[in-house]
Amino acid sequence: MVDSPRSRSITIVNEDPSRLILVTESVVKRLKGASQAKPQTSRDTLHSVSSGPDISSKKNDTLTAREEELLEIEGYWMDRLQSMDDNHTRMNHLAEKDMERSLADYERKFGNAAAAHPKCFLNIKDIIECYKENPKQTLKCNKEMEAFSECLDNLYVEDCH
Template sequence: MGGSQSSRKLTVDNENAIQVSQEALDRIQAQLNANQAQQAVSPPPPPPTQFVPSEYFESDKRKKEHAAEEVYWARRIENLKRAHEKINASMDVEYQKTLKEANELFNMAQNDKIASKLPPCQDEKAKVLECYSTNPNKTLLCSVLVNKFNDCVCRSRVAAVSAS
């Protein structure tokens, strides 16, 4: 029962289910040929144009509103230009002021370098070195000169700190 497949076959002969007359076939073929010929000959359609309303449709009220907006934005732009000019002027003043201060500081540093090129207490240093070279094994004999050199160095340090 149901375990085997059915061996029956069904065939339908439907060759002439829809009958079309030769006249209808000719009309359809002629229409297709005409459409193909028209597509081959006719240029492509122009791109869509943007609608621009004529002045006739624009009311006086709308024209006045447009003019008022133009005046508003013109004033706004001028105010912004003036504000930017003020900002630029103040920035230029600050730039010049900072440049002047930087140049003054640079000149002061250059002057300090020139003044401090030679180390202080050169005479005392030379005397100490001479004493050490003449008394190589008796360095305590040079202690007085070393103390004078030390005092000179301390004075120059104090002078440098108080100057700055």
């Protein structure tokens, strides 16, 4: 076997001519086949390797077109978000009106439950307070739920007699 120098071939496909590849002077010399007698250190100057004509004007045109396209897309999504927000607000107002109507209808049919049975109403407030204090541990509110249930049972027994 004979020691023969190896030749390496590197092919870089640059599909976007606006992007340059930066290489040091020593890499350029090696690519051109110059001798490596004196390796250089970090003082190597950077060279840009590009294929094709001057691209600076094309790059600016491309950036401007991209910025305009991004602004159009941003405007589209801002309009969509505003539309969704308006729809949500409208639905929320409808739900509030529907709830108020239902409450008025209930009070017209059955009267004000809180005024009729204030003891049980206070139990409901205790339950709500407990749920707020323990949002992920609802079993801690078992005592309040039992008191409310007992209150309702007592009201039922009183109404039957």
